Amino acid sequence: xxxxxxxxxxxxxxxxxxxxxxxxxxxxxxxxxxxxxxxxxxxxxxxxxxxxxxxxxxxxxxxxxxxxxxxxxxxxxxxxxxxxxxxxxxxxxxxxxxxxxxxxxxxxxxxxxxxxxxxxxxxxxxxxxxxxxxxxxxxxxxxxxxxxxxxxxxxxxxxxxxxxxxxxxxxxxxxxxxxxxxxxxxxxxxxxxxxxxxxxxxxxxxxxxxxxxxxxxxxxxxxxxxxxxxxxxxxxxxxxxxxxxxxxxxxxxxxxxxxxxxxxxxxxxxxxxxxxxxxxxxxxxxxxxxxxxxxxxxxxxxxxxxxxxxxxxxxxxxxxxxxxxxxxxxxxxxxxxxxxxxxxxxxxxxxxxxxxxxxxxxxxxxxxxx
Amino acid sequence: xxxxxxxxxxxxxxxxxxxxxxxxxxxxxxxxxxxxxxxxxxxxxxxxxxxxxxxxxxxxxxxxxxxxxxxxxxxxxxxxxxxxxxxxxxxxxxxxxxxxxxxxxxxxxxxxxxxxxxxxxxxxxxxxxxxxxxxxxxxxxxxxxxxxxxxxxxxxxxxxxxxxxxxxxxxxxxxxxxxxxxxxxxxxxxxxxxxxxxxxxxxxxxxxxxxxxxxxxxxxxxxxxxxxxxxxxxxxxxxxxxxxx
Numbered sequence: 358x359x360x361x362x363x364x365x366x367x368x369x370x371x372x373x374x375x376x377x378x379x380x381x382x383x384x385x386x387x388x389x390x391x392x393x394x395x396x397x398x399x400x401x402x403x404x405x406x407x408x409x410x411x412x413x414x415x416x417x418x419x420x421x422x423x424x425x426x427x428x429x430x431x432x433x434x435x436x437x438x439x440x441x442x443x444x445x446x447x448x449x450x451x452x453x454x455x456x457x458x459x460x461x462x463x464x465x466x467x468x469x470x471x472x473x474x475x476x477x478x479x480x481x482x483x484x485x486x487x488x489x490x491x492x493x494x495x496x497x498x499x500x501x502x503x504x505x506x507x508x509x510x511x512x513x514x515x516x517x518x519x520x521x522x523x524x525x526x527x528x529x530x531x532x533x534x535x536x537x538x539x540x541x542x543x544x545x546x547x548x549x550x551x552x553x554x555x556x557x558x559x560x561x562x563x564x565x566x567x568x569x570x571x572x573x574x575x576x577x578x579x580x581x582x583x584x585x586x587x588x589x590x591x592x593x594x595x596x597x598x599x600x601x602x603x604x605x606x607x608x609x610x611x612x613x614x615x616x617x618x619x620x621x622x623x624x625x626x627x628x629x630x631x632x633x634x635x636x637x638x639x640x641x642x643x644x645x646x647x648x649x650x651x652x653x654x655x656x657x658x659x660x661x662x663x664x665x666x667x668x669x670x671x672x673x674x675x676x677x678x679x680x681x682x683x684x685x686x687x688x689x690x691x692x693x694x695x696x697x698x699x700x701x702x703x704x705x706x707x708x709x710x711x712x713x714x715x716x717x718x719x720x721x722x723x724x725x726x727x
Numbered sequence: 728x729x730x731x732x733x734x735x736x737x738x739x740x741x742x743x744x745x746x747x748x749x750x751x752x753x754x755x756x757x758x759x760x761x762x763x764x765x766x767x768x769x770x771x772x773x774x775x776x777x778x779x780x781x782x783x784x785x786x787x788x789x790x791x792x793x794x795x796x797x798x799x800x801x802x803x804x805x806x807x808x809x810x811x812x813x814x815x816x817x818x819x820x821x822x823x824x825x826x827x828x829x830x831x832x833x834x835x836x837x838x839x840x841x842x843x844x845x846x847x848x849x850x851x852x853x854x855x856x857x858x859x860x861x862x863x864x865x866x867x868x869x870x871x872x873x874x875x876x877x878x879x880x881x882x883x884x885x886x887x888x889x890x891x892x893x894x895x896x897x898x899x900x901x902x903x904x905x906x907x908x909x910x911x912x913x914x915x916x917x918x919x920x921x922x923x924x925x926x927x928x929x930x931x932x933x934x935x936x937x938x939x940x941x942x943x944x945x946x947x948x949x950x951x952x953x954x955x956x957x958x959x960x961x962x963x964x965x966x967x968x969x970x971x972x
Contacts, residue, residue, distance in 0.1 A: 368972070405809040409970045431811035441806030443734070445741045457730030458810045501806070 358383050358539065359404065359509060364413035366399050366563075373399045375563040376413070381556075383508075386535040388554030389543035390660065396563040397543040398438055401513050404541070405435040417509060431459070434507040434538075438514055440498025444487040448478060448497055451486060452504060461505040469504070475530065476500040492523045499530070510538045516549060528552055547660055559663050566663045574659055582625035585611075586635055587648035589618045596621070598638050604629030618647055731807070731820025735794070739828050748789050752832040755782050760839045770847035772840070776857045776939045779833070780932065783865055784897050788889035790828050791872025792882045794821045795962075799880045808970075814963045822873050822959055829865040833858065853941045860938030863951035864931060868893055870958035877965045900930040 359381040366374040417429040559567040611620035739745040798804040903926035
């Protein structure tokens with residue numbers, strides 16, 4: 358188990374990590390997500406004792422990394438951003454060195470062979486590391502972290518620089534490892550986190566922007582209810598009919614998909630479900646439904662909302678002032694009353710202004726054109 | 728410590744460093760042995776030994792320049808510093824590997840002494856005490872080299888700075904002479920005298936010279952050993968403070 362309490366790191370005057378707190382339970386796979394330079398690696402380096410925190414505390418299985426570093430480090434397998442490989446050694450020589458370095462007690466030969474099999478490096482085990490490809494080096498780095506079978510694994514961008522096939526392999530390996538180890542994994546690749554992690558922490562500019570399960574995160578941020586319907590029928594008539602339905606906030610017609618068939622993007626009030634009503638409306642008018650979809654947010658959307666929010670605050674002040682708020686802070690709080698990520702909510706709100714702004718603005722334009 | 732020591736030894740021999748160091752040391756000492764001992768037809772090795780003092784000074788930075796610089800450059804220090812070992816263990820592992828490497832070099836003097844014993848009588852006591860002198864000198868110098876290496880990522884800079892520092896230490900007694908003879912107002916003379924005495928006290932050559940004459944002085948041994956301990960401690964401090972930056 359990893360407990361992080363108010364961890365802060367200054368590099369000189371520069372605040373790299375700002376008051377981060379979280380807990381990782383045994384057997385959990387935690388994804389650490391953030392743009393480059395957000396403080397992911399710094400946080401991981403503090404957890405593994407490579408650098409010291411300016412303030413705050415990190416407990417590794419209950420042991421403070423600064424108070425008893427040797428004992429705490431014995432619980433961690435760490436793959437830094439750049440695997441710490443000695444170029445002049447063979448893969449096996451290097452793993453033997455790490456085995457000695459970690460004062461590993463497991464039977465040497467069978468343990469190292471098992472790791473080589475797991476990381477699929479047995480066919481290069483007698484080659485010099487300098488001559489290995491990037492993908493193999495990454496895997497040796499992974500093997501190095503696994504030596505001694507530490508209960509906690511911390512992997513900093515484990516798939517960086519690998520080809521798609523290797524990425525899938527490493528991802529499968531991580532999933533397999535997640536069953537036996539507590540795992541923290543950092544990445545700026547969202548699909549990767551989505552593929553393997555139980556829980557996500559989004560970190561931006563050194564601050565924690567969100568900490569939740571993927572499912573909750575998607576639910577809470579996408580509490581803007583949106584539905585897309587593809588219908589035939591006269592466009593203006595359809596727009597008019599949809600506007601009459603209870604619970605519809607706004608609607609706009611998207612591009613013409615086929616002759617006379619349009620996509621209609623409907624924004625709903627919270628909790629409203631109009632699918633049945635749409636069906637009935639169509640029956641009434643003799644229109645046909647070609648497609649109906651609830652727009653779900655992907656991790657990409659969430660990530661963009663949370664991390665981009667701060668970057669585009671005043672730039673749009675030239676736009677019309679009338680803002681249709683899709684979500685208000687109250688809405689979010691109602692939707693997720695006992696959420697632990699109040700910070701995320703705050704961030705979301707500030708972004709929602711922008712996003713709601715553009716969406717509403719577009720629909721207004723669209724409507725005006727009509 | 729053991730793991731790092733073994734890796735360092737392996738790295739010496741898988742890189743050119745061990746071969747360059749041993750070749751240069753053996754050739755240099757061989758030439759000196761011929762010039763200062765064999766060619767005169769004498770069995771006194773003292774001038775030969777005083778030349779080895781300078782060989783040690785030139786070659787020790789070669790052994791130590793990459794110890795921490797390269798780790799930092801290749802980012803392999805991250806592996807060491809996040810492993811469950813103490814900083815002292817890391818420093819001592821590297822320190823003793825360089826010391827053993829150095830000792831493999833200086834052990835050649837026993838071969839020369841054996842050769843000489845075929846032609847005349849060799850005072851083995853003097854040979855052994857010279858070996859101890861060279862060993863202790865190396866023990867002190869290597870700690871300085873490792874310390875300098877922990878300060879920079881660049882091996883070449885590590886070599887040059889170590890060389891410079893060792894040079895100042897080697898000529899300390901000459902500098903002390905200069906200070907002693909400097910013409911200063913009378914009231915400063917006690918101060919100057921004290922400084923010169925101090926500089927003479929930490930002179931490496933004076934202590935080395937005592938050993939080469941067969942004078943085994945325990946205080947000199949303590950001086951070398953504590954000098955090495957201080958610099959190894961400083962290296963640990965450098966690694967420690969780097970974390971806090």
